[in-house]
Amino acid sequence: MVKIALDPTPLHHSHSLLEIPAKVAELGYDHLQLTPHRDFIPFFRHPKADDDLVDAFAAACREARVEIASVLPVLRWSGPDEESRRAAVKQWKRVIEITARLGVGVINTEFSGRPELQEESERQFYWSMEELLPIIEREGIQVYIDPHPDDFVEDGLEALRVIRGLNSSNVGLAYVACHTFHYGGDMAEIMAAAGPTLGLVHIADTFDHRRSHGLRYITNPPGTAARVHQHLKIGDGDVDWDSFFDGLGQLGFFDRSDTIAVSSVFAEDEDVDAVSRYQREQIRNRIIAASRA
Incomplete structure (x- = not known):
């Protein structure tokens, strides 16, 4: 059965690292996604957790009866700057060590290159993976990559x-x-093309920036290359949730024990408790409905 996990990023502002597992359990989740945290694995920098802190976090999860479904680093392993790329590979090696020490089998991440330097970033990605992939495979870790907006590859296919x-x-x-x-x-074409290689999803809503002839959002200065999206709760945006859950159901995603569905709402930190519980119920109910269909 698919694991339903909470991305605790909204809790980073109100709870210490070691308080997070108990809060995740209080919100009704038995899995969490370990996202970038300044005391553990920060964005674009070397991990700050030593083995003692890694063990302390694992112990806090055990005490709360919460499992770590996945570890999410965001590092410049596809960055076109070679020095930054080499640093990111070193950072990645420590992330893999931490993930293995936690007993977690999944890392999810982003390509983290630059869209204006697509060819160069893709080349850097493959150079990084030539060094990292043997380690990933040796440790038996599954890596899932999101083509994030403002990356060298944004298109799902x-x-x-x-x-x-x-x-x-x-x-x-x-x-x-x-x-x-x-x-x-x-969505349907990407999911069908991915098939069983699609192993992790993030569940949050957003508006379709392409609507109203490209004027759904008005940005200044005109023509800016900024990418805009949200992480709203289900139903507050334009995502076709029936198609999303039906598409995953057709892949058998919900019946697999190695898949992960993460609630990742970042837009309402002031109401994190209610939003997290709402997301959990929505995800569970929609999985049941899609499975019956």
Whole structure:
């Protein structure tokens, strides 16, 4: 059965690292996604957790009866700057060590390159993976990658091509629902093409920035290359949730023990308790409905 996990990012502002597992349990979840945290694995920097802190966090999870479903680093392993890329590979090696020490088998991440330097970033990605993939495979870790808005690959189908180029069953696609309209918008086609390589999803809503002839959002200065999306609760945006859950159901996603569905709402930190509980119930009910269908 699919694991339903909470992304605790909204709790980072109100709870210490070691308080988070108990709060996740209080909100009704038995799994969490370990997202970038300044005391553990911060964005774009070397991990700050030593083995003692890793063990303390694992103990806090055991005490709360919460499992870590996945570890999510965001590092510049595809960055076109070579020094930054080499640093990110070093950082990745420590992330893999931490993940293995926690007893977690899944890492999900982003490509973390630059859209204006697509060819250069893709080249850097493959250089990084030439060094990291043997370690990932040796540790038996599954890596799922999200083609994040403002990355060198944003289109979902193109992301699958880049992943396929690695020729490794240890790497697959992470589908983030609120990135749908940057992925190219054809959810069903991307899911069908991904098949069993789709092992992790993030569940949050967003508005379709392409609507109203591209004027759904008005940004200044005109023509800015900024990408805009939200992480709203289910029903507050334009994502077709029936198609999303039906598509996953057709893949057998919900029946697998190795898949993960993460609630990742970041837009309402002031109401995190109610939003997290709402998301949990929505996800569970929609999984049941899709499974029956």
